Amino acid sequence: MxxxxxxxxxxxxxxxxxxxxxxxxxxxxxxxxxxxxxxxxxxxxxxxxxxxxxxxxxxxxxxxxxxxxxxxxxxxxxxxxxxxxxxxxxxxxxxxxxxxxxxxxxxxxxxxxxxxxxxxxxxxxxxxxxxxxxxxxxxxxxxxxxEGRLELTVVAEPWSSRGYEIRNLLARTGVPHAFYSSDSDEARELLKTCGFQASNRPAVVLPDDTVLDDPSDEDLAEHGYKVSTQIDDPGEFDVVIVGAGPAGLAAAVYASSEGLRALVVDHASIGGQATSSARIRNYLGFQRGLTGRELATRAYQQAWIFGTEFLLMRSVSAMRVTDTGHVITIDDSEIEAKSLILAMGVAYRRLGVPSLEQLEGAGVFYGSSPSDAQQFTGGNVFIVGAANSAGQAASHLSRYAASVTLLCRGDAPRAMSQYLLDEVRAKENIEIRPSTQVVDGSGGTRLERLVLRDASGTTETVSADALFILIGAEPNTGWLPPEVARDDHGFVVTGGHMFETSVQGVFAIGDVRSGSVKRVASAVGEGSVVIQQVHRRLAELRESVRA
Structure with a gap:
């Protein structure tokens, strides 16, 4: 040697x-x-x-x-x-x-x-x-x-909000990428090689040295990782699946593998909240565990092989019932579908602290991507949450941060799986603080301090490099018509044929369904089972045509 x-x-x-x-x-x-x-x-x-x-x-x-x-x-x-x-x-x-x-x-x-x-x-x-x-x-x-440079390289200021959004999108989509701070020698040398003048705007360097200057999400999808955001042949679909999380992807795999023409629509990318999971150790068949991103990427590829069509970066804004099925409005266009599966999942609840909302993407993050961790090496990281997603984030971040503090509103993280709670408690640099809330925060260009309040009302100001918020569940159901019944919290109510909603031919699965078990494996199971009910609905439509 x-x-x-x-x-x-x-x-x-x-x-x-x-x-x-x-x-x-x-x-x-x-x-x-x-x-x-x-x-x-x-x-x-x-x-x-x-x-x-x-x-x-x-x-x-x-x-x-x-x-x-x-x-x-x-x-x-x-x-x-x-x-x-x-x-x-x-x-x-x-x-x-x-x-x-x-x-x-x-x-x-x-x-x-x-x-x-x-x-x-x-x-x-x-x-x-x-x-x-x-x-x-x-x-x-x-x-x-x-590795340094991978398939894509993001060059941005470390605390750029848009730079964070780009990196987070790539991470959730499973696109390997590297990150260079715009003031680093590596960034300057790379951009010089590409013939591009560095600026304070984020840039994405492609494998052929093409540079996307502050690209939109659509540009990044179309030109960065080659995913279409348009449908070439709308026609009529047997089933449209709204949401590309584990439930929606499972439904897509089973629908397409059984000969149905299926379209998956998502306002962002694949994976949903599951992409926040740095390591899922209790998912059946993966003895070493796998990341939520890996699970989503594998499911996407599996559905694509069977013929599923995907429409990402597009939002469904309305639906109406017709004699032969449904018409779904996607941005400014309409698509016909014989059946509809709602798998939109949920969004993390906002903290509602104005000073922290202003620092989103600059030290304050809703959700957690495994790719975020390294930039907080040696820092003090705080996580608001008590379920598995918070525990997985804490365990992963503890590999890099000097300290990780898990802030729980209740007495203890009761919603966390036991294996994960044992793992979190075993980490010397993770502290669990029960009955503690974040009530304020501040910083210059990025987060620097948090104000915490305990059950007695006592407040404490602490130094903080990052705050990850992984709490609650706000269902993405505001666009649905009133005919689709929801519970008091906005989750879609199902009954009758298990996953069918109050509107015939419209089904709900995964986290968006009222009463569902909020686990990845449960969502995947619902996605596979619902296709049998779709088949039943399509058979009914065929019978009505014959009659």
Whole structure:
């Protein structure tokens, strides 16, 4: 290894000589792009990793077996985070090791504490493609988190409200992108290469070095990540799905896979509130968990393959019933549909603090994108919320921020899943403050201070670099006609045929439905089941035509 070798490192340690020999052999597959360092001693490995940190070396993956004495593998991996916070960490276990009760407890505890990303079966054959599959996943995740220029690059002032909106849109849509502060050397060099004069307006650099100067959301969709915001052939749809969150995407997959012509319309992008989830660990079939963004992107691609048409950046403003179905108004155009599925989801409730509304996008954020976290490295972050989305944001932000404070209006975050609450409570830099509200805030060009009030009425001013608001649920149902029944809170009432509303042929699923379970898996389930009711409605329409 030479001093000039800047390849990232893959590091592995296992006291078993046969195991480390097999691991070393398997990892040679990556030696063209990564330095592979393997050894038997956890203590020596820790010293090497410390030297690598001091030298500024980039460590992509650290694998460590538990061992039997001295520094155990799980202890080494727990310390790796402080040395190389972006490195992926895998606890090596032999085939069948999960059956050992002590090892199983160590794995579960390390996952809860965030000390490991997952356990890894020590290679036992050559080539061991199961081992390589996980290595490849680790490397892809590490690259996405650490690379400089990706498919798109956003150049903007760090606290630009519009710059934040662009980055948030790209993150929610699942578009890999990098961010350069407009006053950085990297930004100036990149824009100079593209022949573009830097300004105080946000810019987006495309893979071919084309620069979009302060693009609108529509321009970004059309030219940035190549998603159409117009329909080429409106015609008549079997079903129009309003909303591209998990419920709407699931409905699209099942509708199109069963031969229906389906259109999904969303005022923004895919994913809905689920894209705020930095890691969903209890979603069936994903043992390592997945981000809400990954789930939405996979679902979008799946629906697209089956033939679903998408219309993003467009809002549905009205609907009316006809003899053959429904007419939906989208901006200034109309589309005919035989059935309609309402899957608009909900929006986070506003805090209603005027001084903070003025700082939205400049330290005050509604919702949370995983891509936001790195800019608050070493900062003091506050989160208003007590459900899973708040817990997931707190856990993710704690990897970067010096402190994360979870502000709960009630006594405790009772709406949070137990596994997530255990994870949050285990983080040393996360504090849960019950019965506390944000009543004021201030700053110059960005948020600098918050005023908190506890149950006794006592107020406290604290230094704050960011405030993420993830509270409540305001259904996006204001555009619906009065014929569509809603409860006192604005959620759509269903009955009769399970998901059918008070208007025949109009169905409601997911968070927008009154009485629904506010979980991603529940929304996906409703999206898959509702299509059977759509089929029933379409059969009724065919019968009425024959009559």
């Amino acid at each position: 030479t001093a000039s070798d800047e390849r990232p490192l893959i590091f592995a340690v296992d006291p078993d000589p046969d195991a480390i020999r097999r691991i070393t052999g398997e990892l040679q597959r990556y030696s063209a792009d990564y330095r592979v360092v393997c050894g038997p001693s956890p203590e020596a490995a820790l010293t090497q990793l410390e030297h690598m940190r001091d030298a500024g070396d980039r460590v992509a993956i650290v694998f460590a077996a538990r061992g039997e004495r001295g520094l155990r593998g799980e202890e080494l991996l727990a310390r790796v985070y402080d040395l190389h916070p972006y490195a992926k960490r895998g606890l090596l276990i032999p085939w069948g090791g999960w059956a050992d009760e002590e090892t199983a407890d160590v794995i579960r505890q390390a996952m809860t504490l965030g000390h490991i990303d997952y356990y890894v079966l020590t290679p036992w054959t050559t080539p061991d493609e199961l081992f390589h599959r996980l290595v490849s996943e680790f490397l892809q995740e590490w690259r996405r988190a650490t």
